[in-house]
Amino acid sequence: MAETVEVTVQRYNPETDSAPRLQTYEVPYKDDWVVLDAILYIKDHLDATLSYRWSCRMGICGSCGMNVDGHPKLTCSAHLREYRRGFTVEPLSNFPVIRDLVVDIDDFMAKLKSVKPWIVRELEQPLGDGEYLQSNNQIDHYRQFSQCINCMLCYAACPVYGMEPEFLGPAAIALARRYNLDSRDEGTVERVNVLAASEGIWECSFIGECSVACPKGVDPAKAIQQTKFDTVNGAIMSTVLMPFGNRR
Amino acid sequence: MSDAADLGAGPARTFRRPLGGGWFLRQPSYFLYMVRELTVVFMTAWLVWFLYEVWLLKQKAFVSLNGNYAVLVFSVVCLLFTLYHAVTFLNLSGLILRIPIGDRFAPAVIVKGLAFGGLLFVTVVGGAVMVYLGYVKL
Amino acid sequence: MEFPLYDVLIVGGGGAGLRAAIAAAETDPGLKILIVSKVYPMRSHTVSAEGGAAAALRPEDSWENHAFDTVKGSDYISDQFVVETFVREAPIELIQLEHWGCPWSRDPDGKISARPFGGMTTWRTCFAADKTGFHMLHTLFQTSLKYDRIERLDETFVTSLLVEDGRCVGIAAINQRSGVMSAVRAKTVILTTGGNGRIYAFSTNGNICTGDGMALAYRAGVPLKDMEMVQFHPTGLPSTGILITEAVRGEGGYLTNNKGERFLKDYVPSKMELGPRDIISRAEVTEFEKGNGFEGEYGNYMHLDVRHLGEETIDRKLPFMRELGLDYVGIDIVHDPIPVRPVEHYMMGGIDCDITGATSLPGLFTAGECANVGLNGANRLGSNSLSECLVFGAAAGRAAAHQAQEAKAPTSNPVDALLKDETRRVEKKYLESRQGTEKLAEIRVEMQRSMDEHVGVFRTAEGLKEEEKLIAGFRQRFARLKIEDRSHVFNTELTAALELDYMLELAEVMTASAINRKESRGAHARRDFPKRNDEHYLANQIATHVPGGKPKLEFRPVRITHWQPQARTY
Numbered sequence: 013m014a015e016t017v018e019v020t021v022q023r024y025n026p027e028t029d030s031a032p033r034l035q036t037y038e039v040p041y042k043d044d045w046v047v048l049d050a051i052l053y054i055k056d057h058l059d060a061t062l063s064y065r066w067s068c069r070m071g072i073c074g075s076c077g078m079n080v081d082g083h084p085k086l087t088c089s090a091h092l093r094e095y096r097r098g099f100t101v102e103p104l105s106n107f108p109v110i111r112d113l114v115v116d117i118d119d120f121m122a123k124l125k126s127v128k129p130w131i132v133r134e135l136e137q138p139l140g141d142g143e144y145l146q147s148n149n150q151i152d153h154y155r156q157f158s159q160c161i162n163c164m165l166c167y168a169a170c171p172v173y174g175m176e177p178e179f180l181g182p183a184a185i186a187l188a189r190r191y192n193l194d195s196r197d198e199g200t201v202e203r204v205n206v207l208a209a210s211e212g213i214w215e216c217s218f219i220g221e222c223s224v225a226c227p228k229g230v231d232p233a234k235a236i237q238q239t240k241f242d243t244v245n246g247a248i249m250s251t252v253l254m255p256f257g258n259r260r
Numbered sequence: 261m262s263d264a265a266d267l268g269a270g271p272a273r274t275f276r277r278p279l280g281g282g283w284f285l286r287q288p289s290y291f292l293y294m295v296r297e298l299t300v301v302f303m304t305a306w307l308v309w310f311l312y313e314v315w316l317l318k319q320k321a322f323v324s325l326n327g328n329y330a331v332l333v334f335s336v337v338c339l340l341f342t343l344y345h346a347v348t349f350l351n352l353s354g355l356i357l358r359i360p361i362g363d364r365f366a367p368a369v370i371v372k373g374l375a376f377g378g379l380l381f382v383t384v385v386g387g388a389v390m391v392y393l394g395y396v397k398l
Numbered sequence: 399m400e401f402p403l404y405d406v407l408i409v410g411g412g413g414a415g416l417r418a419a420i421a422a423a424e425t426d427p428g429l430k431i432l433i434v435s436k437v438y439p440m441r442s443h444t445v446s447a448e449g450g451a452a453a454a455l456r457p458e459d460s461w462e463n464h465a466f467d468t469v470k471g472s473d474y475i476s477d478q479f480v481v482e483t484f485v486r487e488a489p490i491e492l493i494q495l496e497h498w499g500c501p502w503s504r505d506p507d508g509k510i511s512a513r514p515f516g517g518m519t520t521w522r523t524c525f526a527a528d529k530t531g532f533h534m535l536h537t538l539f540q541t542s543l544k545y546d547r548i549e550r551l552d553e554t555f556v557t558s559l560l561v562e563d564g565r566c567v568g569i570a571a572i573n574q575r576s577g578v579m580s581a582v583r584a585k586t587v588i589l590t591t592g593g594n595g596r597i598y599a600f601s602t603n604g605n606i607c608t609g610d611g612m613a614l615a616y617r618a619g620v621p622l623k624d625m626e627m628v629q630f631h632p633t634g635l636p637s638t639g640i641l642i643t644e645a646v647r648g649e650g651g652y653l654t655n656n657k658g659e660r661f662l663k664d665y666v667p668s669k670m671e672l673g674p675r676d677i678i679s680r681a682e683v684t685e686f687e688k689g690n691g692f693e694g695e696y697g698n699y700m701h702l703d704v705r706h707l708g709e710e711t712i713d714r715k716l717p718f719m720r721e722l723g724l725d726y727v728g729i730d731i732v733h734d735p736i737p738v739r740p741v742e743h744y745m746m747g748g749i750d751c752d753i754t755g756a757t758s759l760p761g762l763f764t765a766g767e768c769a770n771v772g773l774n775g776a777n778r779l780g781s782n783s784l785s786e787c788l789v790f791g792a793a794a795g796r797a798a799a800h801q802a803q804e805a806k807a808p809t810s811n812p813v814d815a816l817l818k819d820e821t822r823r824v825e826k827k828y829l830e831s832r833q834g835t836e837k838l839a840e841i842r843v844e845m846q847r848s849m850d851e852h853v854g855v856f857r858t859a860e861g862l863k864e865e866e867k868l869i870a871g872f873r874q875r876f877a878r879l880k881i882e883d884r885s886h887v888f889n890t891e892l893t894a895a896l897e898l899d900y901m902l903e904l905a906e907v908m909t910a911s912a913i914n915r916k917e918s919r920g921a922h923a924r925r926d927f928p929k930r931n932d933e934h935y936l937a938n939q940i941a942t943h944v945p946g947g948k949p950k951l952e953f954r955p956v957r958i959t960h961w962q963p964q965a966r967t968y
Contacts, residue, residue, distance in 0.1 A: 026273040027885050044637060055891075056839035060882040063890045065437075067604035070640045070722065072532055073441045082286060089725055108274035110575060111888040116274050121438070121552075129540040131499040143496045145508030149363040151501050158501055158533070162440045171290060174279035187540075194499060218352075219293045237356040 015041040018098035019050050021062065024109050032109060034100070035059075047087040047101065048076055051113075064113040071227060074163035077104050078113050084168035086227045104168040106177075120164055123180055126206050127188035132199025150195045157190035157235050159228040166222035166232050178211040182222035182232030185213060189235040192242075204243065213240050296348055299341040306338035350375040401810050401817075404432040404549075405802035406795070407569060407584035409556050409611060411435035412442030413531070413787035414766025414794075415590035416538035417491075421795030422802075423545040429799055431548045432582065434571060436555045436606065436893070439539045443592055443604045444787065447531020448643035448718065449515065450523035451784035453488035456512060459520050461485040466961055468782060471517040471674050472746075472775025473920035473930065474963035475624070475938055475956045480753050480772040482959065484782075484789050491788035492524055500537040501526050503715075513715075514648045516780045517674040517968070523781040528645050528718045534784055551582075555893050556610065557824055559587065559618045559762065560816045566618070566761035567808035570820040574893065577886025579824060581817040585805040586798035589615055589749060589764040590791060597901045597908070598742040598854075599846035602634055602641040611768040613900035615749045616907065620757045621942045623770040625904070626911035626922045627746035629778055630855050632678040634741025636696040640726055642719060642738055644780040647671040649715050651704040653678070654735070655690040661700075669968040676777040676921040677968065679740035683855045694737065701735035708732075740855055744783060746774040746921065747908070750940060755794030761805070765794040772938070772957075776920020828895055834880030838891065841879070842898050845872050845905060853909055858925045862913045869906050876902055907941045907949050914951045915939055932963050 016038045024032040037058050039050045048066055055062045066076040069088045076087045079102040081095065107115035137144060166182035173179045188207055192200045207213050216236045223233040284290040309331075353375035354368030391397075406422045408415045411433045422431050433439065454464040464485040469476055492510065496502055502510040503525055515523040526533035542548050553574040560568045560581060568583040594609025595601035616622050632653070633642040647653070653671050655661045665681035666673030682700055685691055691698035704712060709732045712720055716731070723731040748770035755763040755771065765771070766787045773786055845868075852865035876898065883891035917931035918924050937953035944950050 024275055025885055026275070026887050032275060032277075056843075060838065060891045061885070063883075063888045065441075067437065067441050067606045068443065068446045069604065069638065070446060071725065072529070073443075073445050073604060075437070075441045105277070106279070108276045110274050111885075114888050117438070124540075125543045128544075130544045131497065131541075136497060139490055139493050139497065143493055143502070143510050146504055147363065147506075147508050148504050151504065152364075155501065158536075161445075161532070162438075171279065171283050174283065191499070194501075196497075196499065217293075217297070219290070221287075221289055224289065231355075234355045237352065238358065241356050 017041040017050070017092065017096065019054065020098070020100040021051075021054070021113070022100070022102040023062070023112050024103075025061075025111060041092060041096070043093055045092040047078075047080055047085070047090040047092060047095070047099070050092060051087060051101065062113070063111045072161060074161035077163045077165050077168065078102065079105055079168065084165040084225050086163060086165065089227060104164060106168050106170070106174040107164070117164060119177065120162075120167060120181070120183070123184040124162070124187065127180070127184050127191075128199060128203055128206075129187045129191055131191065131194065131197050132202055133196070134198060144196045146195055153195075154190045154193035157186045157193070157230060157232075160186055160190075160230045160232075161228055163227065165225040165227060166230075169221040169225035171219060171221075172215055172217060176211070176215060179215040180206065180209075180212045182216075182226075182236065183230075185216075185239060186230055186232040186235035189239050192239075200246075204246070207239055208243050213243065216240075296345060299345040302338045302341040303345065306335065306342075309334070346379060350379060399810060399814050401568070401581045401583045401813050402432075403430070403583040403585075403807055405429040405585050406431045406588065406798045407582060407586070408433045408588045408590055408795075409435075409569065409614075410442070410589065410591035410766070410768070411437075411439030411539075411550070411552075412590060412592055412766065413444035413535055413538060413784060414592075414769075414791035415439075415442075415588070416535070416542050417788050417791030418588050418590060418765055418795030418798070419548045420538070420542055420545065421792040422799040423547050425796050425799035426803060427547060429547060429802060431545075432551060432584070433542075433548065434551045434554050434556060434569065434582070436553060436574070436610070438552045439542075439550070440536060441606070442535060443607050444531045444535040444784075446602070446604065446641065447534070447784055448528045448641060449645040449648065450513060450525035450530045450781045451488075451492060451534065451788070452515065452518065452523045452779070452781040453492045453785055454485055454522055455489045455492060455510060455524065456520075456522065459522050463519060464488070464522060467518050468773065468779055469775075469961045470964070470966060471777055471779040471782075472773075473777055473966050474775065474932070474936065474958075474961070475919065476775035477753075477772025477957045478959040478961060479957055483753060484773055484786065487789040487792075488785040491785065491792065495534060495537060495788065498537050498541040500533050503527060513645060514672055516644050516647065516672050516678070517669070518672075518779060518781070523645075523648065525645065527714075528643055528716050531784060534788075555896065556614065557896060558820045559614050559759075560813055560820075561618050561759065562808065562812045562816065564760065565808075566759050567816075568813055570817050572824075572893070574888050577889055579817070579821045581813050581820075583808045583810065583813050585761065585802040585807060587762050588755065588794050588798050589762065589768055590766045590794075591768045593745045593767040594901065594904055595742050595745070596897075597846065597849050597905050598628075599843070599850045600634070600639045601742040602631060602639055603742070608897035608901050609745075609768070609904045610897065610900050611764065612745075612749055613903045615757060615759070615762065615764065616903065616941075616943045618759055618762070619943060620759050620762065621750045621940045622907055623747060623750040623938050623940055624776070624911070625747035625908045625941055626915050626939065627774075627776050627920060628742060628853070628908065629675055629744040629746060629921050630679040630740040631675055631743035632682060632740055633702050633736075633738035634743070635722070635726055636694055636699045636737050636739050638726055639741045640722060641741070641743065642702060642722070642736055643716075644675070646702060646704055646716060646719055646736070649704070649711065650707055651702050652706075653682075653738075654701045654703055655685050656692050657690060659690075661685050661690065666968045673968045674777055674779060675743075676923070679855050679921075680923055682740050692737065697739060699737040699739040702738045703735040704731055705733060705735070742850075742854075744778055746770065746776065746778050747911070753793065754797035755790060756797060761801070763794045763798045765790040770938075775956075776922060824896075828879070828881050828892055829884055831880075834878050836875045836878050836880060838879060838881070838895055838898060841872050841875050842894075842901075845869070845898075845902065849905060849908075853905075853912055856923050856925055857912055859913070862909055865909045866906075866913065869902060869909060873902050873906070910949050910951060911939050911941055930966070936963060
């Protein structure tokens with residue numbers, strides 16, 4: 013008798029359901045399977061109507077974020093052996109549900125764009141002059157914040173985002189900081205308006221769960237608090253100490 | 261958004277799941293966060309009481325409450341909450357304060373050490389001043 | 399009914415597609431550009447590329463050297479003019495990407511660093527730690543957000559190219575959010591849909607790599623080229639097929655068999671672990687057949703050993719590999735050897751196009767893995783593909799932009815008629831039919847396993863003929879498919895069925911092409927024809943769709959400029 017594990021999945025079909033409901037399946041248990049494998053099994057063998065997102069299955073594309081037993085996880089890296097006694101899979105918290113385990117991430121996409129996540133420079137060096145010089149140490153300044161795979165587990169883990177959907181959110185702020193800290197970028201001033209807005213960094217009350225949930229060690233909570241510190245510092249510097257000084 | 265976005269799109273009713281009032285009971289980390297936020301209440305309460313005592317002093321109606329156990333307990337509770345707040349806050353100083361040393365930054369341990377050291381220093385110096393000025397009798 | 403009109407419409411939002419969009423936007427800021435992708439762009443499979451992007455950046459390197467390495471690596475059926483152009487453009491593209499913020503790892507002098515890679519005679523593979531594709535894709539995607547003229551239709555699945563009067567006039571696509579099918583008119587269309595690895599059961603590719611663009615072009619009458627040329631990467635994790643980058647070998651890793659020998663001394667003595675991928679994959683399989691492989695639950699495997707590199711080097715140069723080892727195999731590569739085996743990875747074959755990405759269908763361009771511009775021939779060198787996306791993505795973007803400036807806008811009425819036909823086709827075949835008996839997953843898995851077995855590293859006439867019959871059987875069963883999910887909103891069973899349809903089409907072409915090339919060259923290894931035959935096969939194989947019949951196959955001689963074919967030994 014092969015081992016099995018009970019998987020409860022939240023289902024929602026807007027064409028037939030007025031609200032989400034739970035459905036339970038019996039899935040084979042394999043020691044080296046991840047939660048995604050269980051979900052794939054359900055779709056292939058038990059219930060082809062289950063909809064979800066996935067692609068790379070190696071924790072780099074960011075598609076397969078879902079709530080497993082109430083916690084946001086990348087289902088391609090959540091090992092079945094940690095849920096031996098059965099588990100529940102739901103769509104990522106704090107996002108509207110489109111269908112089954114698929115959530116609407118348009119809000120996040122808009123926020124991503126709003127922080128101007130690109131190199132901002134007054135003068136571009138001509139390509140023929142080669143690369144901007146940068147040391148590996150300088151890359152280390154922003155390296156951590158550049159690891160974000162846009163999986164949005166941090167938004168799912170953040171109660172502030174749950175209560176105040178206008179909050180810019182951990183990933184967007186971390187990405188802004190990634191560019192602010194990049195030695196080639198000159199765009200800190202351009203990003204300040206979005207970051208220092210009331211729905212920006214100041215909405216964050218440092219619960220810290222975003223960094224706990226992040227599967228890539230980006231530590232967005234650190235990015236946000238550092239941004240708060242730098243923004244205040246910058247404001248003091250520019251108004252009190254160097255009002256006519258160089259703005260960068 | 262692009263014009264093409266409404267590719268004849270019919271209404272797709274997304275379902276919004278409310279966070280719910282009891283969200284902070286769902287996880288220990290959420291609960292501890294609320295406790296941390298609660299510390300503000302105690303700190304404010306103690307500060308208000310302290311200002312009241314100062315006001316009484318000015319009115320010369322001050323009655324020494326040394327030995328009043330209610331005030332003692334209240335003060336200790338407030339101290340514990342304040343320390344919890346201070347420790348959690350200063351613990352993060354290592355992450356947040358970036359002190360540049362050449363091309364790199366000071367290690368987190370050192371920054372934290374400085375932060376806690378600073379707290380200790382202010383506590384000791386502040387206490388010494390209070391004793392010197394006679395507000396606190398040892 | 400008025401359908402939206404764009405100047406340049408790009409299908410697929412990965413490395414090549416995003417680069418094409420930016421190139422088109424920079425060519426003419428007045429153009430309206432649309433990226434249509436079945437996933438959000440940051441999910442494109444470019445994101446999983448690890449090792450690096452090659453370019454002759456360093457002063458001690460030269461275009462000629464990079465070109466020769468590539469031509470030899472291709473086993474002499476690359477288009478040498480294309481190769482020469484590529485090696486000149488690649489350095490500029492890497493600098494451009496750097497200017498856009500890509501965190502290339504650096505040398506002590508602050509310049510972009512390079513590492514050794516398979517088949518390259520000098521260190522020219524530039525890298526961003528061991529997540530080069532990830533950084534490249536995110537840099538391109540974030541940079542694309544700068545351009546207001548670049549719009550996007552995310553999670554929109556293209557089911558057909560619309561062709562009117564012999565010209566490509568747009569696409570028909572399903573908006574996954576609503577399930578509604580509609581059309582977009584475009585003066586030019588660029589296909590940048592990536593590879594088709596999911597035709598195989600054991601592949602490094604993600605779920606989305608189903609060859610959509612190749613099938614779309616093929617069905618529209620555009621020929622596919624060298625569809626028998628499938629690259630098997632030597633080092634995939636045995637159970638999942640997750641890629642362990644060639645950079646591991648570039649940094650000095652050893653491949654050892656169950657006797658502890660670095661067995662490549664018998665196959666590629668001068669390059670050892672840095673030989674080209676096809677030769678190393680064949681070496682591994684040959685060793686397995688000799689009984690020198692380790693035996694595991696998921697088949698034979700070899701050891702890839704980096705213990706001698708030390709923790710510091712591994713954490714600096716291969717941190718992602720260490721994470722993957724811990725996460726998926728439960729080993730720490732600092733202390734344990736990595737189990738690896740050959741795994742399907744890349745498609746050299748693809749849509750036939752010229753150096754600007756133009757195909758035989760006016761208005762249709764292509765770039766990246768789904769295209770076969772003539773760079774990789776019978777075997778691709780590692781780290782040429784990311785550079786390829788940049789160089790030829792940009793080329794196609796510019797070419798399409800220039801053509802769009804002159805082209806007439808397609809009118810809506812013909813598009814309307816085409817769309818109605820297409821909507822009918824999809825609904826009738828998938829959503830309305832009640833007669834079906836076959837399950838989607840069963841057909842797919844059987845196809846994948848049979849392709850692994852018969853069209854893998856080594857091929858035989860019997861195996862290929864067997865595969866031909868099997869695929870015909872799968873296609874018959876597919877005609878009797880039963881879709882369980884009849885809903886419209888985000889119906890992933892429907893999209894999976896459409897993808898399987900594409901894959902079956904391509905599997906047929908790949909198998910037929912493999913049967914027809916009666917020699918061994920590059921990644922195509924026939925046990926019954928073990929030698930390379932330049933007399934007959936110094937050519938690319940062109941496959942054209944014959945509706946209702948087998949693909950029409952013919953050979954087109956290769957364009958040679960400088961390098962005459964030599965024996966390909968390393």
